[in-house]
Amino acid sequence: MKSGKEAARLAKKLFNATVVDGKVDVDTFRKILKKLADEKPRGYLSLINAYWKLVRLEIEKSSALVESAEELESAVKDGVIADLKKKYGDQVEAEFALDPELLGGMRIQVGSDVWDGSVKNRLERLADKFN
Numbered sequence: 437m438k439s440g441k442e443a444a445r446l447a448k449k450l451f452n453a454t455v456v457d458g459k460v461d462v463d464t465f466r467k468i469l470k471k472l473a474d475e476k477p478r479g480y481l482s483l484i485n486a487y488w489k490l491v492r493l494e495i496e497k498s499s500a501l502v503e504s505a506e507e508l509e510s511a512v513k514d515g516v517i518a519d520l521k522k523k524y525g526d527q528v529e530a531e532f533a534l535d536p537e538l539l540g541g542m543r544i545q546v547g548s549d550v551w552d553g554s555v556k557n558r559l560e561r562l563a564d565k566f567n
Contacts, residue, residue, distance in 0.1 A: 440486075443479055447486035451494070458527045460494055496547040500530040503545075505538040505554070520546065 454464045468487070472480050500520050502508075508516075513532060520528050524546055535543070539555035 440482060443482040444486050447483055447490055450483075450487050451490040454491060455494065458525055459498065460491055465491060493547065497524060498527045498529065500524075500528055500544060500546040502530050502532045503535040503538060503543045503554075504532070505534070505536055505540050507534065508532060508542075516542075516544070520544075 450468050454460055454468065456464070469484065472484055472487075477483070502513075502516055513530075517528075517530050520530060528546065537556060539559070541554040541556075541558075542551075543554050543557070544551045
């Protein structure tokens with residue numbers, strides 16, 4: 437491996453082989469890591485790091501954390517899931533959690549994307565305007 441660009445290019449090829457039907461195939465992922473660890477080609481650590489970053493981002497993109505101050509009705513949950521699937525694809529799975537500190541509204545995180553429509557966030561933004 438001569439450069440970081442070459443490692444990134446090869447990592448992208450490995451990543452494309454790992455994603456099947458829009459999901460990370462765990463068996464393929466393990467096989468690729470094992471082969472790299474066994475053979476230890478030149479610059480394999482930078483290759484593994486670049487490959488892991490791509491896989492991690494893909495996994496994060498397919499799981500959503502939906503936080504609310506109170507338990508959501510099933511119709512609201514279904515609507516949130518439908519909206520997330522429109523934006524991120526059918527592979528996205530949502531986990532619903534309660535966070536009473538939000539006071540009201542919802543906070544949704546998918547990978548590095550965050551939508552914060554909570555009362556707590558609105559109050560904090562309002563307080564910042566007066567500081």
